[in-house]
Amino acid sequence: MYFTGFADEAAKGIDGQIAATKALGWDCIESRAIDGTNIHDITDEEFDVVYGKLQDAGVKINCFGSCVANWAKQVDESFDSSLEETKRAIPRMQRLGTKLIRVMSFAWFKDRDVKDQMAEERFRRLRILVDMFQEAGIQPVHENCMNFGGLGWPWTLEMVENVPGLKLVFDTGNPVGADDRMKDAPYPKQSSWEFYDHVKEHIAYVHIKDGHFDATKDDLVCTWPGEGKGDVRRIVGDLLANGYDGGFSMEPHMAVIFHDASVVADPKVMFDNYVEYGQRFMKLVDECKQANA
DSSP, X not given: OEEEEOGGGTOSSHHHHHHHHHHTTOOEEEEOEETTEETTTSOHHHHHHXXXXXXXXXXXXXXXXXXXXXXXXXXXXXXXXXXXXXXXXXXXXXHHTOOEEEEOOOOOOTTSOTTOSOHHHHHHHHXXXXXXXXXXXXXXXXXXXXXXXXXXHXXXXXXXXXXXXXXXXXXXXXXXXXXXXXXXXXXXXXXXXXXXXXXXXXXXXXXXXXXXXXXXXXXXXXOSTTSSSSOHHHHHHHXXXXXXXXXXXXXXXXXXXXTOTTOOOOHHHHHHHHHXXXXXXXXXXXXXXXXXX
């Protein structure tokens, strides 16, 4: 078991991301954006600089938090962007020795019934992507975010059954702000524990986020791990009790939110928040271990 995180929530640049990782005593980063651009989209020259700094610091990239098939892409539009991102990501991951990449299942159609989501086309595209990664020795993991699989655990299970080789990265906080489409409107929010309990046999990696849904803001308000409605303590305890030996990746969303440019934080606030988040989560893990002893 190891700790890592989206260090772009600690600092925009790679130097600050490495510094925050070192401050926590960790040696892994789940790399998403560097100076505002995804690691598979920065230039070759910029990647060379990042690679050198990581090597000098003894810090690894355990996972690419890619944009492949993510919530900003529609399945009824061109597939080219995800294919090109995959082709750029693979050689960089191989150079870094990175074995995991976060992918999604394209945005869901909000104007269509949940049973009318072009599921077969999604599965076809994902099979192509999964084959590309696995042929390169890389394991793609699907996140339950704002995409087809994030509609709920039945959709995730349908996807896993139809895309051989695909595994899951389970985000503890995402269900808290997502409508439960298995119920009738007005939709209640999903249960993180219920989602996790149905898909846990397919989980290879975990994102740690927590919070509660604020109906007045129509948004997820993120909290310290274990202090929201994400069932973080219960899920982590269950994972450890059942021998989970993968990564726990911090995604605080407290000082900054990656997909919301309107949320801007002071660099010191970002750095300190990320480090404290990691420290609090390590304490939570220790408490779970003691409870399981």
